[in-house]
Amino acid sequence: MAVARNIRRTNPITIVLACLLGIGFLIFIFSSQDASIPSLHVPGTRHILKSKDAASNPLSPPSLPFVKPNLKAGEVAPPPPVVHYHMNNVTTSNDPVANRESVLILTPLVRFYQEYWDNLLKLTYPHDLISLGFIIPRGREGNAVTAKLQEQIAKTQKDSNRDRFASITILRQENEPPLASQSEHDRHAMSAQKERRAALSRARNSLLFTTLGPTTSWVLWLDSDIVESPPSLIQDLAAHDKAIVVPNCYQRYYNKEKGQSEVRAYDFNSWVDSPTAQQLAAKMGPDDIVLEGYGEMATYRPLMAYMAEIPNGDPKKTVQLDGVGGTALLVKAEVHRDGAMFPPFAFYHLIETEGFAKMARRLGYTPFGLPNYFVYHYNE
Amino acid sequence: MAVARNIRRTNPITIVLACLLGIGFLIFIFSSQDASIPSLHVPGTRHILKSKDAASNPLSPPSLPFVKPNLKAGEVAPPPPVVHYHMNNVTTSNDPVANRESVLILTPLVRFYQEYWDNLLKLTYPHDLISLGFIIPRGREGNAVTAKLQEQIAKTQKDSNRDRFASITILRQENEPPLASQSEHDRHAMSAQKERRAALSRARNSLLFTTLGPTTSWVLWLDSDIVESPPSLIQDLAAHDKAIVVPNCYQRYYNKEKGQSEVRAYDFNSWVDSPTAQQLAAKMGPDDIVLEGYGEMATYRPLMAYMAEIPNGDPKKTVQLDGVGGTALLVKAEVHRDGAMFPPFAFYHLIETEGFAKMARRLGYTPFGLPNYFVYHYNE
Numbered sequence: 001m002a003v004a005r006n007i008r009r010t011n012p013i014t015i016v017l018a019c020l021l022g023i024g025f026l027i028f029i030f031s032s033q034d035a036s037i038p039s040l041h042v043p044g045t046r047h048i049l050k051s052k053d054a055a056s057n058p059l060s061p062p063s064l065p066f067v068k069p070n071l072k073a074g075e076v077a078p079p080p081p082v083v084h085y086h087m088n089n090v091t092t093s094n095d096p097v098a099n100r101e102s103v104l105i106l107t108p109l110v111r112f113y114q115e116y117w118d119n120l121l122k123l124t125y126p127h128d129l130i131s132l133g134f135i136i137p138r139g140r141e142g143n144a145v146t147a148k149l150q151e152q153i154a155k156t157q158k159d160s161n162r163d164r165f166a167s168i169t170i171l172r173q174e175n176e177p178p179l180a181s182q183s184e185h186d187r188h189a190m191s192a193q194k195e196r197r198a199a200l201s202r203a204r205n206s207l208l209f210t211t212l213g214p215t216t217s218w219v220l221w222l223d224s225d226i227v228e229s230p231p232s233l234i235q236d237l238a239a240h241d242k243a244i245v246v247p248n249c250y251q252r253y254y255n256k257e258k259g260q261s262e263v264r265a266y267d268f269n270s271w272v273d274s275p276t277a278q279q280l281a282a283k284m285g286p287d288d289i290v291l292e293g294y295g296e297m298a299t300y301r302p303l304m305a306y307m308a309e310i311p312n313g314d315p316k317k318t319v320q321l322d323g324v325g326g327t328a329l330l331v332k333a334e335v336h337r338d339g340a341m342f343p344p345f346a347f348y349h350l351i352e353t354e355g356f357a358k359m360a361r362r363l364g365y366t367p368f369g370l371p372n373y374f375v376y377h378y379n380e
Numbered sequence: 381m382a383v384a385r386n387i388r389r390t391n392p393i394t395i396v397l398a399c400l401l402g403i404g405f406l407i408f409i410f411s412s413q414d415a416s417i418p419s420l421h422v423p424g425t426r427h428i429l430k431s432k433d434a435a436s437n438p439l440s441p442p443s444l445p446f447v448k449p450n451l452k453a454g455e456v457a458p459p460p461p462v463v464h465y466h467m468n469n470v471t472t473s474n475d476p477v478a479n480r481e482s483v484l485i486l487t488p489l490v491r492f493y494q495e496y497w498d499n500l501l502k503l504t505y506p507h508d509l510i511s512l513g514f515i516i517p518r519g520r521e522g523n524a525v526t527a528k529l530q531e532q533i534a535k536t537q538k539d540s541n542r543d544r545f546a547s548i549t550i551l552r553q554e555n556e557p558p559l560a561s562q563s564e565h566d567r568h569a570m571s572a573q574k575e576r577r578a579a580l581s582r583a584r585n586s587l588l589f590t591t592l593g594p595t596t597s598w599v600l601w602l603d604s605d606i607v608e609s610p611p612s613l614i615q616d617l618a619a620h621d622k623a624i625v626v627p628n629c630y631q632r633y634y635n636k637e638k639g640q641s642e643v644r645a646y647d648f649n650s651w652v653d654s655p656t657a658q659q660l661a662a663k664m665g666p667d668d669i670v671l672e673g674y675g676e677m678a679t680y681r682p683l684m685a686y687m688a689e690i691p692n693g694d695p696k697k698t699v700q701l702d703g704v705g706g707t708a709l710l711v712k713a714e715v716h717r718d719g720a721m722f723p724p725f726a727f728y729h730l731i732e733t734e735g736f737a738k739m740a741r742r743l744g745y746t747p748f749g750l751p752n753y754f755v756y757h758y759n760e
Contacts, residue, residue, distance in 0.1 A: 085551055085590075171465055171594060174714065205719035210465075214551060214590045339585035339721040345742040362725040 085214035092217045092332040094241035101217035102129050107224050108203045109134045112148040115227035125234040127165050133211035135171045135203050169211050190294045197352040201344035221329040228376035237330040243365035246270050247373040249327040265305035266377040268293035269325035269354055270369045274301040281349040289351045304369040313372030321367045326353035328375045338363045465594035472597045472712040474621035481597035482509050487604050488583045489514045492528040495607035505614040507545050513591035515551045515583050549591050570674045577732040581724035601709040608756035617710040623745035626650050627753040629707040645685035646757040648673035649705035649734055650749045656680040661729035669731045684749040693752030701747045706733035708755045718743045
């Protein structure tokens with residue numbers, strides 16, 4: 001039925017178009033004999049991309065930097081029937097700029113903050129090595145966020161902007177409970193956490209599975225409500241050469257008593273495991289999860305949030321972690337490629353980024369945290 | 381609904397095409413008198429891909445079909461700063477041909493069998509909707525396999541072949557214990573199974589995370605040693621409209637006693653869970669796995685391999701499964717996008733494709749098997 005309907009509806013147009021094209025070609029062939037349009041034989045070697053080459057053909061994945069093919073007039077870009085990637089040449093080193101390593105910045109975009117976008121623009125990591133990927137919820141709020149994002153992108157990605165990013169991919173979420181409609185208070189209610197973080201996990205996974213390409217070296221997870229982060233964020237995190245590294249996520253607020261602006265811990269998902277948490281988990285049902293930062297579930301886990309030595313701690317200090325938060329999180333792409341994702345279900349009684357850390361552990365990787373290196377969360 | 385969707389989908393493209401053609405013609409007509417090279421302004425609408433469009437710009441992912449941009453002489457392809465994918469328009473239905481659904485066929489390529497390749501070529505699913513992805517081990521054997529594959533691809537993907545595949549991606553594995561150097565006997569030794577299947581899981585995950593694109597509707601896992609499969613394989617499996625569907629993997633052999641060719645069960649990883657297997661798992665250490673098909677570990681699981689009704693079983697019969705094999709396995713892309721991968725570690729005491737089935741279950745999906753629909757494994 002559907003087939004028949006399709007054919008019936010499109011056929012006349014297709015035929016007309018085909019005829020027009022056909023006539024056009026005939027005219028072109030007969031009229032261009034006197035015009036000397038150069039045609040160039042393209043050697044076969046151009047068909048195969050080296051892993052770090054810029055995208056120059058239509059099969060390149062969205063994570064590749066884009067360089068306009070430098071074709072002569074009349075030259076047709078060679079068809080790329082095969083793209084051969086040597087995964088071994090995709091390095092992840094402590095000097096990613098020198099090694100021209102591609103970074104994929106992934107953001108589940110719930111709200112659009114200008115500061116977040118401005119910080120992306122200020123990143124000193126070469127923008128031609130940065131691809132951005134966003135996943136935005138469906139519905140009215142998502143539409144508004146998409147519009148704001150596209151407005152900014154239109155400015156940033158102009159042909160004339162030499163500092164534009166390699167590529168930007170926007171995904172609109174499939175049918176899901178919306179992430180956007182919750183206030184900070186609602187979002188943190190313990191009862192809502194599991195459902196909310198399961199939905200967020202699925203969003204992260206969709207974004208990750210869809211945008212990770214063969215040439216991606218690093219994935220930087222950066223939440224849309226991180227409104228303050230250092231321009232050297234990528235280099236600073238990558239310099240530790242760890243499979244997974246997470247900065248400390250704080251929040252600025254106005255201390256009414258003292259009458260001054262101060263900082264406080266915000267993200268409690270970066271932690272070292274504790275016997276108490278293990279015992280809590282052991283008594284739980286298979287679908288229950290241990291949550292951090294709630295008085296009614298004291299885990300006595302050492303939290304990175306409280307390991308900060310303010311104001312004079314060494315920003316390069318690292319601590320080994322068992323759980324990580326995802327507000328800002330640098331991951332070597334090989335960790336994801338091996339299979340580490342964000343479990344939307346209870347995985348060792350952990351979910352989302354904390355479950356991801358556990359999964360990475362099961363894959364043989366160790367997460368590290370930087371207690372004295374800060375990014376700041378928006379204060380609602 | 382279907383009508384509305386049809387209209388929404390075909391209208392803008394048709395209009396854009398018509399406009400482009402119209403404008404092109406006007407310019408062509410006015411400029412071709414003096415045989416100067418026409419230059420065409422490309423409207424902004426071409427920058428945004430509809431989810432099912434063919435790849436026409438350099439940022440398209442490797443899973444998109446490739447159509448050479450129909451540029452006039454001297455015209456430069458427009459830069460594509462943003463690619464916007466509406467995930468909701470990527471359907472997975474029981475009539476994927478009519479709905480133009482993209483299929484990604486993924487194969488960990490250990491050995492190259494001509495029959496495997498020939499069966500790909502014989503697939504009746506439209507080849508312009510099929511992308512192929514291979515991951516090949518490093519080293520000498522892998523090099524030989526790659527050479528054979530590329531030889532075939534060179535023939536298949538010729539410009540002149542209208543039946544070529546949308547795209548082909550070949551990944552060479554990172555440093556890993558080689559999968560290739562094991563004979564059938566070694567490979568099946570129980571002691572070697574866990575390590576072997578963990579390595580295979582990582583290979584599958586690398587391939588999956590790297591090649592899955594925003595427009596992929598289905599992923600067909602097809603092992604390189606499946607030497608006999610029906611040309612209508614994709615349609616037949618997709619017709620069941622299940623999140624995960626697995627045919628029965630058998631093997632042809634020569635029965636010396638009877639002096640004739642017969643078939644026997646080959647893949648024992650598609651099963652229904654049993655209390656015995658559950659009890660086995662409950663007594664295991666956290667890293668131990670339950671394996672199927674070994675006398676020394678009797679699970680008493682009902683195996684799909686033994687549910688076949690030969691020769692007259694209904695090929696459309698389905699059974700609900702708890703574990704699945706991966707020699708041939710059709711998965712809706714949304715299952716993977718939600719996070720289902722092949723655990724290289726013990727996941728509920730399961731690994732690789734069996735662990736994948738469990739993970740899909742945890743994500744809310746149910747695997748099904750077709751006990752009377754067969755594919756055949758090479759007989760070493």
